[in-house]
Amino acid sequence: MTSHALGTAGAAQERGVAVGAAAHLASIALRWLRGVFAVVRPVAWVLIAAAVVLWIFGQILGWWELTVAAVVVTTVLVLCLLFLIGRTAYEVSLDLNRTRVVVGERAVGALTLANSGSRAILPSRVLLPVGSGRGVFEVGRLAPGDTAEELFAIPTTRRAVVKVGPVSVVRGDPLGLFERVHRRDEPVDLFVHPRTVLFDGQSLGFLRDLEGLPATDLSRDDVSFHALREYQPGDDLRHVHWKSTARTGDLMVRQYEETRRSHFVIGLSTSPADYRGDDEFELAISAAGSLGLRALRDSQRVEVRVQERGLPAGTGKQFLDALSGLAHSRPRAGSIVELAGSVAATLALASVVVLVCGSTVDANDLRTACSRLPFGARVLAVVADSGATSPTLRRIGEADVVTIGALEQLAGALRKVLA
Template sequence: MSADSPTLDAASAQGRPGWAEAAAPFVVATSAALRRVFAVFRPAAWILLAGAVVLWIAGQVLGWWELTIAAVVLAALLALCALFLIGRTAYDVSLDLGRTRVVVGERAVGAMTLRNPSRRAILASRVVLPVGGGRGEFEVSRLAPDAEIEEVFTIPTTKRTVLAVGPVSVVRGDPLGLFERVHRRDDPVDLFVHPRTVAFDGQSLGFLRDLEGMSARDLSPDDVSFHALREYQPGDDLRHVHWRSTARTGTMMVRQFEETRRSHFVIALSCATKEYRDDDEFELAVSIAGSLGVRAVRDSRQVEVHTQARRIPGDTAKRLLDGLAAIEPTRPAQGGVLELAGIAGTSMPLASIAMLVTGSQVDAATLRAACARLPFGARTLAVVADTTATPSLRRVGDADVVTVGQLQQLPAALRRVLS
């Protein structure tokens, strides 16, 4: 390399970061600090700040001292209101919901405790408690050191849903609402608003093979429930030969058994909006599915609930109702009752009973085709939610179809099916 050739900087030659890389952490920290400062400004504060700047410039350009004085007054007002943000709001916050699971229409009662752990008093502040899409506000007076205050609140429930309660936000602001500083405390708590359900007597609606099950009408060459004797046929297991009858009749006789089964439920709840007349009808269908599932769980049966969008576990009544509390009507693109029946049929092929719950806007042909897609060999029952109809029972293909107009009509309708 000649003497006139440019030489590389030592730092660059060694691969050290330049000034831009070194300044990056400072820029990030400065940006975060500015965001925190600007976050306390309310829209009214921005308007007053812009007005003060405009009046100041206009007063200097036009030489009108009145405009300059007005700008100074606005700036002083902003400074005085900003003083209300000074002070600590380091509350220890605890949020306690007496019940995290309620039924639609019930009130959830909770308590919020604020404690001042510092050695200085905390000035009056405002506490905001978000509840779903809304929020509750509490005015908290000055709190002395090591003192605490408890605020009791109630949450009315008008629809089935899952509400996020919290996180609690402590708000410090000025009387004019120009500035607001928010500190979030505690973690949110989920409040499950379960659908209404109705209780009814357990029924033997379906069975699955099991040693402790109940006998069915299907005959089997190998099980534990003895049914009858028949003549030996090639291929029969010699362990099942009944030697006493064979010696008495002179013909080889083998035992024949009845299959034993335990109830294994699959409930297919259609959430397609096009299949329901209105929201009330959809809520009725959800309540029907919940009532059937809870009854089956209490009868120690294996339960699964399927919708177009998700599978709801049914190992306990609590988890089943929690899952039903969160479901929403699905878009038309996710398919209707036909697609749902196909999902249930392929995911649970050994189900002993399949229940299909849908709305009144499904015609008989579609309902027949949907029932045909349910698990083969399972007892099939379709329940149609129709808020304008009276209870009825009809046969569609191989399935019993029950129409229910109110949730209280479900027990009587099921008794008609099983009678």
């Protein structure tokens, strides 16, 4: 390699090193600027700008009054900056006594701050975000080895998934000009489950046969005997009925009905157009939750569908957690009719289907929705109507339709269906 080539390679390497160093310095400067903008509050920027203007015009115009004002403002800014000096290295522990509660139950937590260092930590404020709000705790000076505990209660008046945390330790001045925030710990999810009611009886009275419901399809091999027929090539010889064969002289085999295993499906409409208001929507969710929990306790296979997706329902905890965060679907996701079509397309072997909706769904739409469900499935529709004073039962097509105005009416409405 020639000396010219070596010189060119060395120059390129030096340029690369210089570019890398410049990029590193730029990233450091960018982090520093972010830190500055995070510390300085909007009021402080106004005072800084005022101090600069006062200094400039005080010097240009020679007015000592402006210079004195500049000195005062600058002194206030410097004194407030001194409040940021000090450690905020707390050990933070956020503990909720329960991470799953029912609407209306008391949710209590404890926030523990500990100073594990060798120097005292000056007073500071601790911010604890709770959902859309936040709690503010004033923490005094903590000597080495000391701890401070703050108890708090979380309102659970509505079904939701409430994110608690992360904890932020704030060091600032009394005037609120500068504020240094350090985040500690990880957020915790609090699941506020919908209210549910318990039922008596197996499988809501719909399915009592452990082997499932017989279907109209005939099969060569199942557990429900249907009839005898002549042997056809390919039939299993284990199903030959020898007594009938000896009597008729023709080879006869058993024929069976296929059975549909107990498969409990809940179709819960989340379309805002299907409900008169939020109260009806919450009632529908509580009814769906109650029905699903009963089926799970009866060891049924439970599937839950809402517009455009399914909800996890492998266990009661999974099911209620999913209901806690359920919200209205987008208008273009469709109504109860489209939901029924989705159930038929994805869960064709359902043995029991329960449709849950609000009072704005008329009888024609409900009839259309029920007609779209898998053939042979037992269909029940539960209508949440905030204006209903007592449960009612009616028949639409092949479906039983119950209307309830309160969750406590659900058990009585189901008894009417089974009567």
